[in-house]
């Protein structure tokens with residue numbers, strides 16, 4: 415499956431040099447992908463957050479290659495302009511560089527997406543370099559890396575002391591040198607994200623990392639108010655769709671029970 419996307423990795427890097435903010439958002443299916451694409455986002459991330467947002471899991475660790483490939487394919491089907499990136503799930507790139515390249519290549523072959531994203535710093539640099547050599551565009555992910563939630567002791571802000579902040583800067587530089595075209599920065603103090611952003615020439619895309627990143631990404635279901643249990647400080651909800659769904663379905667249920675739906679105009683004459 416091949417597809418010509420309007421937005422490319424080159425465009426995203428050029429946006430940083432022009433000082434234009436990159437707008438990124440997650441989607442997991444063709445319907446929402448077509449809506450966010452029509453709204454003009456630059457990048458759609460098929461995040462492994464689907465494990466928690468769609469499947470009700472506590473963490474993203476259960477996401478599988480099969481799930482990411484399936485959701486990647488249907489997101490690509492619904493997208494005509496934005497650049498689509500698919501998350502590599504836990505254990506699909508950490509075991510060996512060979513496995514990482516094969517899994518990343520298969521994601522691109524089977525979804526039609528433009529790139530993969532993987533989490534981590536120095537420990538993934540060899541895998542990133544090998545993928546890029548194989549012609550696979552890679553997005554990095556630093557700071558709070560959800561696949562390492564247990565190792566990090568929970569959802570904690572990263573890079574809080576000088577040593578940790580400097581390490582994040584060095585890891586970003588190493589990812590850029592390995593060929594990553596962009597880096598997600600998750601949950602870190604605003605000045606640290608600004609330092610990382612200044613240190614690299616590829617764009618940073620922040621989530622809970624303040625306004626100085628080159629772009630921002632949010633989980634669609636969170637910003638639409640559909641994922642009501644999740645309300646971190648960085649999140650802004652732009653709609654209250656959870657309440658809207660409950661209200662609409664509640665009214666439908668009431669009308670079915672009282673017999674006012676379907677009304678005469680909803681029936682078919684012979």
Ligand code: KIV
Nearest residue numbers: 440461462463598631
């Ligand atoms: O899985 C995901 O949705 C992500 C974003 C939070 C960046 O990685």
